Amino acid sequence: MSFRIVVLAKQVPDTRNVGKDAMKADGTVNRGALPAIYNPEDLHALEFALRVKDRIDDAEIIILTMGPPRAAEIIRESMFRGADRGYLITDRRFAGSDTLATSYAISMAVKYLGDVDLVVAGRQAIDGDTAQVGPQVAEKLNFPQITYAEEMEAVDANSITVKRRLERGIEIVKSSFPCVVTVHASAPPCRFRDAKRLMKYKKARTITELQEESNEYSDVYEKRPYLRIEELSVDDIQADTQYLGLSGSPTKVKKIENVVFKAKESLRMEAKDQDINDLMKGLIDTHIIG
Amino acid sequence: MNNVFVYCEITEEKNIADVSLELCSKGRKLANDLNVKLEAVVIGDVGPEIAKEVSPFGVDVLHLANDSRLFPYRTLPHAAIVSHIFKNAEPEIALFGASSVGRDLAPRIASELKCGLTADCTSLEIGDHVENKTQTEYKNLLYQIRPAFGGNIIATIINPDTRPQMATVREGVMKKEEISSSYQTEVKHIDVAAILTDELFAVEIINRHIEAKKVNITASGIIVAGGYGVGSKDNFKLLYELAGALGGEVGASRAAVDAGYVEHERQVGQTGVTVRPKLYIACGISGAVQHRAGMQESATIISINTDPDAPINNIADYVINGEVQDVIPKMIKYYRLNSK
Numbered sequence: 001m002s003f004r005i006v007v008l009a010k011q012v013p014d015t016r017n018v019g020k021d022a023m024k025a026d027g028t029v030n031r032g033a034l035p036a037i038y039n040p041e042d043l044h045a046l047e048f049a050l051r052v053k054d055r056i057d058d059a060e061i062i063i064l065t066m067g068p069p070r071a072a073e074i075i076r077e078s079m080f081r082g083a084d085r086g087y088l089i090t091d092r093r094f095a096g097s098d099t100l101a102t103s104y105a106i107s108m109a110v111k112y113l114g115d116v117d118l119v120v121a122g123r124q125a126i127d128g129d130t131a132q133v134g135p136q137v138a139e140k141l142n143f144p145q146i147t148y149a150e151e152m153e154a155v156d157a158n159s160i161t162v163k164r165r166l167e168r169g170i171e172i173v174k175s176s177f178p179c180v181v182t183v184h185a186s187a188p189p190c191r192f193r194d195a196k197r198l199m200k201y202k203k204a205r206t207i208t209e210l211q212e213e214s215n216e217y218s219d220v221y222e223k224r225p226y227l228r229i230e231e232l233s234v235d236d237i238q239a240d241t242q243y244l245g246l247s248g249s250p251t252k253v254k255k256i257e258n259v260v261f262k263a264k265e266s267l268r269m270e271a272k273d274q275d276i277n278d279l280m281k282g283l284i285d286t287h288i289i290g
Numbered sequence: 291m292n293n294v295f296v297y298c299e300i301t302e303e304k305n306i307a308d309v310s311l312e313l314c315s316k317g318r319k320l321a322n323d324l325n326v327k328l329e330a331v332v333i334g335d336v337g338p339e340i341a342k343e344v345s346p347f348g349v350d351v352l353h354l355a356n357d358s359r360l361f362p363y364r365t366l367p368h369a370a371i372v373s374h375i376f377k378n379a380e381p382e383i384a385l386f387g388a389s390s391v392g393r394d395l396a397p398r399i400a401s402e403l404k405c406g407l408t409a410d411c412t413s414l415e416i417g418d419h420v421e422n423k424t425q426t427e428y429k430n431l432l433y434q435i436r437p438a439f440g441g442n443i444i445a446t447i448i449n450p451d452t453r454p455q456m457a458t459v460r461e462g463v464m465k466k467e468e469i470s471s472s473y474q475t476e477v478k479h480i481d482v483a484a485i486l487t488d489e490l491f492a493v494e495i496i497n498r499h500i501e502a503k504k505v506n507i508t509a510s511g512i513i514v515a516g517g518y519g520v521g522s523k524d525n526f527k528l529l530y531e532l533a534g535a536l537g538g539e540v541g542a543s544r545a546a547v548d549a550g551y552v553e554h555e556r557q558v559g560q561t562g563v564t565v566r567p568k569l570y571i572a573c574g575i576s577g578a579v580q581h582r583a584g585m586q587e588s589a590t591i592i593s594i595n596t597d598p599d600a601p602i603n604n605i606a607d608y609v610i611n612g613e614v615q616d617v618i619p620k621m622i623k624y625y626r627l628n629s630k
């Protein structure tokens with residue numbers, strides 16, 4: 001393949017449905033206790049990559065996901081929607097990584113892949129809302145970055161033109177390759193699963209998954225190599241463990257508090273004229289209004 | 291100990307952005323706590339007269355990189371200059387706005403300097419820390435306090451071993467407070483030509499449309515905020531009317547913004563602005579944690595809601611059980627009658 005696109009996609013706990021036992025004592029997230037979903041903006045990133053692929057001959061899309069074994073689901077989901085293959089960066093030694101350590105690991109995995117033209121990430125992941133990994137991967141690869149992409153205006157094998165969504169407007173910028181693009185939620189949503197691809201890839205597995213399922217199709221990779229989801233360990237990507245995990249993460253969680261809003265003693269009233277008259281009068285008398 | 295630094299953004303109108311001035315105010319307090327100086331970095335096509343804008347907030351030193359190629363903001367040249375300054379000065383703390391610029395720039399710098407960065411802090415304090423395992427004591431760390439997990443928890447983050455301790459903060463979270471109109475700021479000019487190379491301009495800006503900031507609800511002492519329960523863009527006119535009568539601004543929940551009732555600039559909450567007016571009137575807002583995170587510090591809260599059990603009612607001083615369409619006209623009427 002001549003044009004290589006890497007999409008960074010993360011499996012995240014669904015923070016819209018957080019229960020009580022979501023946090024561990026050490027302040028890290030107990031991912032097991034929450035439903036895991038495809039980070040929403042990473043789906044926009046996948047669509048962005050698919051649109052680039054649609055316009056460039058001979059382009060391929062590789063998904064990179066760093067996480068526990070079950071994050072392989074993200075890679076399968078991506079394959080159903082049009083990605084060519086994927087790698088799961090997984091190793092206990094990655095556990096507890098903050099954005100700096102994560103971006104170091106991801107950048108080493110991109111280097112392991114060899115020549116890459118375009119890296120596409122979501123703007124931010126909903127578990128931390130940090131929006132740091134994209135720019136940090138760009139810095140570690142020494143690639144320029146285009147953040148908050150809303151639309152791809154033009155692309156060819158040499159350069160890409162992107163509309164960025166900023167706080168108070170838009171900006172259209174152009175970069176040559178290689179570069180990193182992070183994609184904003186206002187970009188087009190991801191296309192649906194393709195029925196044929198679903199059939200083709202539904203048995204795609206990592207080695208770990210195959211071993212766990214321990215069923216008889218262990219020769220599956222030989223017959224159908226496209227079903228192989230590669231796993232990458234610390235050693236595979238030749239990462240230096242001092243930059244990984246808790247020890248490689250400069251940020252430490254000192255304390256976690258659940259949000260408890262103390263209920264106030266509130267004055268309750270109906271929408272009757274008298275009540276509202278009294279309220280407005282009271283607010284004026286106490287100089288809150290007027 | 292080394293100094294506190296604030297990266298100051300330049301607006302389209304060639305002023306220092308509000309969020310940066312707010313951070314200078316916060317930076318001044320942190321510098322006082324640590325007994326160090328406050329330094330600011332300004333990168334753009336502005337001359338030394340810009341120092342006048344930051345001086346009143348207590349900035350001791352302003353690092354100025356003035357070059358026509360440095361406006362509008364682009365990641366690589368700005369990152370190169372900031373890294374250059376930080377490598378020389380080795381700041382103790384470095385603050386950036388959690389704006390489209392700050393959130394693009396700060397992670398790039400943190401990666402280069404291999405230091406920690408905490409996004410979207412809602413509070414910054416100085417405090418000590420003892421590392422449990424080794425019993426190592428750390429004095430005067432920056433506590434970076436932020437909501438996480440969709441607003442369900444509040445985390446205190448520290449960077450014990452790396453410097454600078456970097457954080458981004460959204461507009462409206464810190465208070466802008468001038469300390470002296472005659473504060474003296476020393477301007478240090480950066481030798482831009484020695485830092486910038488052609489490769490840093492690899493990303494070309496082809497076009498841009500940036501609108502001037504139209505509304506700034508954070509500055510308003512009275513906010514009439516509408517939620518999905520307001521029901522329509524048309525009904526929102528009632529809120530503008532009430533806000534107009536009281537001399538306030540209109541705010542909104544994300545559901546109201548998503549429904550197209552009102553523009554995003556008015557959104558209050560975790561992914562909007564943080565406000566702390568003396569009066570917040572929540573109209574048809576249920577009070578999700580993400581919304582409360584942006585308004586819970588309002589001095590007085592009134593909730594108008596048809597649901598007596600709406601979570602917002604728990605933090606309201608006055609709860610009016612009723613329809614927005616019915617209650618607001620009455621509020622306007624009785625305000626006018628009583629204020630005469």
Ligand SMILES: Cc1cc2nc3c(=O)[nH]c(=O)nc-3n(C[C@H](O)[C@H](O)[C@H](O)COP(=O)(O)OP(=O)(O)OC[C@H]3O[C@@H](n4cnc5c(N)ncnc54)[C@H](O)[C@@H]3O)c2cc1C
Pocket residue numbers: 015016126440516517518519520521542543544545546557558559560561562563573574575576577578579580581584594595596597600612613614615
């Ligand atoms: C990561 C993340 C970030 C978020 N950030 C924000 C943020 O910054 N700001 C924010 O606001 N939200 C944010 N949200 C969304 C938030 O979770 C809620 O969905 C949102 O605040 C709900 O808005 P609402 O109260 O207007 O709507 P609803 O929850 O639908 O509530 C409508 C209310 O109106 C009442 N009502 C209905 N009809 C009437 C009537 N005629 N008169 C009076 N009352 C009536 C109902 O009883 C109800 O209480 C975020 C969510 C996530 C996951």
Ligand SMILES: Nc1ncnc2c1ncn2[C@@H]1O[C@H](COP(=O)(O)O)[C@@H](O)[C@H]1O
Pocket residue numbers: 008009010011039041042045064065066067099102120121122123124125126128129130131132133134
């Ligand atoms: N563990 C991960 N695996 C793959 N991609 C990631 C991972 N963490 C972050 N990313 C990418 O970086 C983006 C920003 O993440 P964050 O900085 O955590 O908000 C995400 O939208 C993903 O595209």
